[in-house]
Structure formats: structure tokens, C-alpha cells
Amino acid sequence: MNLPGGIDTFALSLWLLRVAFLGALYLFLLSVARLLLRDLRSVSATAPGELGRLVVISSFAGGPPAGASYALDAVTTIGRDVNNTISVDDPFLSADHAVLTFRGRSWYLEDRGSTNGTYLNGAPVVGLAPLGFGDEVQAGQLRVRLDRPRPPRSA
Amino acid sequence: MNAIAPSPARQLGFAVRPRLRRRELALLAIVAGALVLGRASLASTLAGHLALGDLRLLGLYLGGIAAVHVAFVLTGRRSDQILLPTVALLGGISLLVMERLPQGLVVQRFVGHDLGLAQLQVGWLLLSLALLAVLAVVVRSDNWLRLYKYSWAAAGIALLLAVFVFGRDVNGAQLDLCLGPVCGQPSEPLKVILVVFLAGYLAENRELLAGASTRLGPLRLPPLPYLAPMLAMLGIALAVVGFQHDLGSALLYFAVFLFLLYIATARVSYVALGLLLFLAGSAVLYEIYPVVRLRVDIWLNPWSDPQGAGYQTLRALYALGTGGILGTGLGAGLPSVGATPAIPVIQSDFVFAAVAEEMGLLGALAVLACYLVIAERGLRIAATAQDDFRALLAAGLTLVVVVQAAIIVGGNIKLVPLTGITLPFVSYGGSSLVANALVVGLLLALSDRGVEPPPPPRPRRRVFGPGTAEGVA
Numbered sequence: 001m002n003l004p005g006g007i008d009t010f011a012l013s014l015w016l017l018r019v020a021f022l023g024a025l026y027l028f029l030l031s032v033a034r035l036l037l038r039d040l041r042s043v044s045a046t047a048p049g050e051l052g053r054l055v056v057i058s059s060f061a062g063g064p065p066a067g068a069s070y071a072l073d074a075v076t077t078i079g080r081d082v083n084n085t086i087s088v089d090d091p092f093l094s095a096d097h098a099v100l101t102f103r104g105r106s107w108y109l110e111d112r113g114s115t116n117g118t119y120l121n122g123a124p125v126v127g128l129a130p131l132g133f134g135d136e137v138q139a140g141q142l143r144v145r146l147d148r149p150r151p152p153r154s155a
Numbered sequence: 156m157n158a159i160a161p162s163p164a165r166q167l168g169f170a171v172r173p174r175l176r177r178r179e180l181a182l183l184a185i186v187a188g189a190l191v192l193g194r195a196s197l198a199s200t201l202a203g204h205l206a207l208g209d210l211r212l213l214g215l216y217l218g219g220i221a222a223v224h225v226a227f228v229l230t231g232r233r234s235d236q237i238l239l240p241t242v243a244l245l246g247g248i249s250l251l252v253m254e255r256l257p258q259g260l261v262v263q264r265f266v267g268h269d270l271g272l273a274q275l276q277v278g279w280l281l282l283s284l285a286l287l288a289v290l291a292v293v294v295r296s297d298n299w300l301r302l303y304k305y306s307w308a309a310a311g312i313a314l315l316l317a318v319f320v321f322g323r324d325v326n327g328a329q330l331d332l333c334l335g336p337v338c339g340q341p342s343e344p345l346k347v348i349l350v351v352f353l354a355g356y357l358a359e360n361r362e363l364l365a366g367a368s369t370r371l372g373p374l375r376l377p378p379l380p381y382l383a384p385m386l387a388m389l390g391i392a393l394a395v396v397g398f399q400h401d402l403g404s405a406l407l408y409f410a411v412f413l414f415l416l417y418i419a420t421a422r423v424s425y426v427a428l429g430l431l432l433f434l435a436g437s438a439v440l441y442e443i444y445p446v447v448r449l450r451v452d453i454w455l456n457p458w459s460d461p462q463g464a465g466y467q468t469l470r471a472l473y474a475l476g477t478g479g480i481l482g483t484g485l486g487a488g489l490p491s492v493g494a495t496p497a498i499p500v501i502q503s504d505f506v507f508a509a510v511a512e513e514m515g516l517l518g519a520l521a522v523l524a525c526y527l528v529i530a531e532r533g534l535r536i537a538a539t540a541q542d543d544f545r546a547l548l549a550a551g552l553t554l555v556v557v558v559q560a561a562i563i564v565g566g567n568i569k570l571v572p573l574t575g576i577t578l579p580f581v582s583y584g585g586s587s588l589v590a591n592a593l594v595v596g597l598l599l600a601l602s603d604r605g606v607e608p609p610p611p612p613r614p615r616r617r618v619f620g621p622g623t624a625e626g627v628a
Binding site for chain 1: 178181182185186188189192193195196199200203204205236237240241244361362481482484485514515517518521524525528531535540541542543
């Protein structure tokens with residue numbers, strides 16, 4: 001059977017079927033791409049929440065228990081003074097001991113002229129030291145580990 | 156801080172509330188529609204008039220996928236909703252291609268029936284889907300991988316040795332291991348074991364590796380004892396080439412190893428060192444082994460032996476050219492000589508050439524896009540993982556699939572020297588499908604927000620700086 005103009009209906013419908021198959025593949029990819037974009041946007045929209053956590057590994061008697069954790073802001077200070085973000089009454093800690101800062105995409109650790117020094121993975125911190133997730137920080141008798149932020153509940 | 160321990164019933168997953176997975180369902184509906192359209196296009200081409208053809212195998216496959224989806228919904232899993240449809244589409248394309256190829260390419264007798272290529276592939280696909288579903292539903296903790304990494308590594312090495320001793324040759328490469336009537340390719344499960352071991356090892360020693368202490372000229376290296384496992388890795392890759400002539404697997408293992416090393420340490424110098432070792436190793440192998448030299452020579456000039464060694468590559472190039480942009484249509488390409496297809500081993504190593512000929516550039520790009528989607532999802536799962544082990548495991552599992560696809564597609568289109576490995580989810584073959592289902596099942600389990608939190612880190616044996624309270628109390 002031919003359409004006017006000599007076009008074979010079977011050839012035409014077969015061609016349409018083939019194109020429809022390819023079209024369906026791209027419909028799938030388009031839907032996936034939309035979902036992925038939405039997913040990425042929702043992540044970047046909810047990102048400023050937690051930037052990381054400090055988990056206590058060990059501390060002196062009467063200090064925060066091992067396993068306790070603190071959610072971190074972009075600037076987190078550690079010391080004995082009550083004005084610090086994490087204030088611990090540890091005799092080995094200076095009043096303003098150390099500061100953790102989130103700059104751009106990663107964490108940095110700085111000693112604030114403490115008496116006993118701040119240690120990153122056992123090595124004393126001099127100047128600004130880059131800090132990765134899983135690294136251990138020691139200030140006074142307090143040993144803490146920087147952990148990844150907890151994933152947001154929603155989404 | 157102390158969370159109340161969940162009740163045993165909850166831990167085992169009995170007291171679960173079903174949870175709809177709308178995105179997955181919508182995507183699966185599109186996949187089913189696309190596959191039925193493809194099947195109709197194939198049947199019409201073969202019959203010469205509009206026809207739907209035999210939908211039994213496709214129906215079985217789609218039924219299997221629906222069952223997996225229902226299992227996820229009923230058990231209330233909050234895992235990734237995009238991976239399953241993407242893998243389902245690749246598996247479906249595989250089924251269409253296998254139905255189109257001569258059924259006599261692979262025949263196995265099973266309970267008194269001769270099963271052809273497509274029937275066997277449906278069986279393998281359903282088995283893989285079942286494995287994927289079981290892993291994604293049952294796995295609620297990663298301790299069985301994390302704590303026993305050296306046991307897994309030992310099992311992997313035992314598997315490798317077993318192939319050296321009992322292996323059977325396939326096309327000049329020692330690949331198959333037979334256990335009674337069942338034969339399989341151990342290189343496929345081995346890649347999963349390798350990722351598990353590397354993730355465990357690198358997560359535990361990340362700091363030591365990242366903090367260099369040994370210097371070798373301009374390169375800063377990790378402490379020497381920690382370098383040994385890496386040299387062992389290179390040795391394993393070389394041994395796989397040397398004794399088994401399995402170039403593809405060796406390349407895959409080494410590439411994934413370098414990627415994971417970089418992800419764990421963020422040190423470009425290690426990757427540079429690894430690439431130097433790789434180049435040196437390749438040069439040595441090129442000199443020693445004729446197999447390697449042959450592959451490189453064919454890659455550089457397949458016309459030097461068009462009827463012999465270069466035949467496969469040349470036919471694949473012709474297939475790509477014949478396909479054009481829209482393709483010849485399913486069932487209309489691949490002139491076969493009797494029951495022999497134009498390209499040798501088109502059902503496994505050269506399946507991408509078959510896809511590119513019959514579905515055209517657009518279809519081939521769609522297949523490649525599916526691997527990109529898998530990469531995006533897997534790396535997202537890695538990025539949101541709760542600790543180093545899970546991040547490295549998710550990244551490694553993703554890369555093992557994506558890099559394998561890149562290696563074999565590159566070989567098919569003569570971008571890199573041809574190495575015989577399968578195209579994940581699309582090639583014919585049980586070992587490949589089952590191993591890749593293992594990978595996706597684990598990724599789905601890792602992406603589940605309901606899984607157990609990682610165990611607390613074990614206390615360091617190392618003595619820390621001064622002022623430590625340890626030893627005082």
C-alpha cells in the first residue's frame with residue numbers, strides 16, 4: 001500500500017517506530033536529567049546547615065564524654081573562656097586556645113597562642129593548618145576528631 | 156547522645172512501613188515503554204509487516220524489574236531511585252540485541268532444553284535482578300565488608316591462583332574457571348573484591364598515606380611499609396597480563412586503584428608515579444608478550460592484516476559507519492554470513508558496535524549517557540557518605556563499572572587498544588551481569604538513609620602529643 005507521492009506506508013511506519021524508540025530513550029534521559037538537576041539544586045539550597053562535626057575521642061575526667069559531638073559553624077573557637085564556641089574547663093587549655101575555620105571548601109586549624117599548643121594528628125600546629133575529615137585535633141587534654149556533616153533529614 | 160537501640164524486629168526489617176517510590180516508578184514506566192517500542196521495531200523489521208512479535212522474554216524481564224520495585228516499596232527502602240531504572244534500561248537494550256543476534260551463538264542444554272542466546276540472557280538478567288534486590292533490601296550494615304577486608308583480599312588472591320592453576324583458555328586468554336558444569340569468569344567478582352579491600356585499606360591508612368615522609372627526588376612518597384600494598388597491586392595487574400593475557404581486567408584493576416588512591420589522598424604525585432609505573436610496565440610487556448604487541452599494532456593500523464588480526468576491529472568500524480546518526484534500525488543491520496555474525500564475539504566484547512550500528516549515533520550516545528547517570532549517582536552517594544570507608548567503597552564501585560565501560564567502548568571505536576572485557580549490563584554473560592548487579596545492589600544499600608550508622612572508630616594505638624591523659628587514669 002502506498003501513500004500519495006509513492007511513499008510506502010510500511011516503510012514510513014517502521015521508520016516512525018525506530019525514531020519513536022530512540023525518542024523514548026531520550027525521554028528517559030531527559031526525565032533523569034531533570035531529577036538530577038532538581039536533586040543538585042535542593043542540595044545547594046539546603047547546604048548552609050552543618051559544615052562538619054567535632055566528635056570527642058577522649059577528654060579529662062569531668063569533661064565532655066567520649067562520643068559526644070558538636071555541630072560546627074564556619075568559625076568555631078575552642079578554649080577555657082566561656083565566650084568560646086566550645087568552652088571546656090580543662091586546666092591544660094588556654095583561655096583562647098585554638099580556632100577552626102571553614103574557608104571556601106575546606107577546614108583550617110589555627111593555634112591562638114596557647115600555652116600548651118595545639119596538635120593535628122600528633123604534630124604541633126604552626127600557623128594555618130589544613131584539616132581533613134577524620135583528622136584528630138588535640139588541645140589540652142581534649143582529643144577530638146573532625147567528622148563529616150550529618151546528612152540533612154529531608155530531601 | 157546515646158540513641159535508643161532499635162528493637163530487634165526493626166533491625167531485621169520486619170516492622171517496616173511501605174513507602175512509595177514515585178520517581179522510580181515513573182522512570183521505570185518510560186523504560187518499559189521504550190523497550191516495547193524497540194521490540195516492536197525489531198519484530199516489524201524481521202517480519203516485513205507491522206508486528207509486536209514474541210513478547211514473552213521481554214515480559215519476563217519487565218516482570219522481574221517490577222518485582223524488584225515492589226520489593227523496595229514494600230520494605231520501605233529509602234535508597235536511590237534513579238539507579239534501578241538506568242540499569243533496567245541497559246539490561247533491556249541488552250535483551251533486544253541478544254534477541255536480534257543469531258540465537259545459535261551460545262547454546263546451552265538445560266534440563267533437556269536447548270536454550271539460545273536471548274533465553275540464556277533473560278535467565279542471567281533475572282538472576283542478577285534477584286541478587287541486586289536481595290543485597291539492596293537485606294544489607295543494613297557494612298561491617299561484613301569493613302572488618303574482614305584482609306579475608307576478602309585473601310579470597311580474591313585464592314580466586315586468582317585458582318584461575319592460574321585450573322583456568323581454561325578463551326581466545327588465547329586464560330579466563331574461565333569451571334566448577335563442575337558451571338563456568339564463570341573470576342575476573343568479574345574479583346573487581347568487586349578488589350574495591351572492597353582497597354576501600355578498607357585506604358580508609359584505615361588515609362592519614363599516613365596523605366602525609367608523605369619518604370622522598371624520592373622530586374616525588375614525596377608515603378612511608379615505605381605503606382607503599383608495599385600498592386606495589387603488590389601493580390604486581391597483581393602485571394601477573395594478570397603475564398600469565399592470563401587478560402589485558403582488559405589488568406587495565407581496569409590498575410585504573411580503579413589509581414582513582415581510589417587519588418580520592419583517598421588527594422595527592423597528584425601518587426597518580427603521576429602510578430602512571431609512570433604503568434607506562435614502564437606497558438613498555439616491558441610490549442617487548443615481552445606478543446599478545447600485547449599485536450593489540451597495539453592492530454590499534455595503530457588494523458589494515459596491516461585486514462583478514463586476520465585486524466578483521467574484528469575493521470568490521471566494528473564498518474558497523475559504526477553503516478549505523479550513521481539514526482542507525483539502520485533494530486534487525487536491519489549486521490549482515491551475517493549464515494549463523495555467523497559479521498563481527499566475531501559481537502555478543503560480548505563488541506556489543507557496543509552492534510548497538511551503534513542498529514541504533515545509530517543517537518542510540519550509542521544514549522547508552523553512554525546511562526553510564527554517566529550511573530557515575531553521577533554513585534559519586535553523589537560517595538559524597539554524602541557518612542565516613543571514609545563508605546565514601547571510598549561507593550566511589551570505587553561506581554568507577555569499576557564506568558571505567559570498564561569506557562575501556563571497552565574505547566576499544567570498540569579504536570580509541571584505545573582493544574582489550575577483551577564486557578560492557579557492563581549490556582554484554583552477554585552471566586559472570587559480568589552478576590558481578591555488576593552486585594555492584595549496583597551494594598550502591599543501593601549504601602544510598603539508603605535507613606542503614607546503620609558506621610561503627611565508632613577504633614582507638615588509635617599511636618601515642619599522641621604531650622599532655623595526654625592516657626596512662627594517668
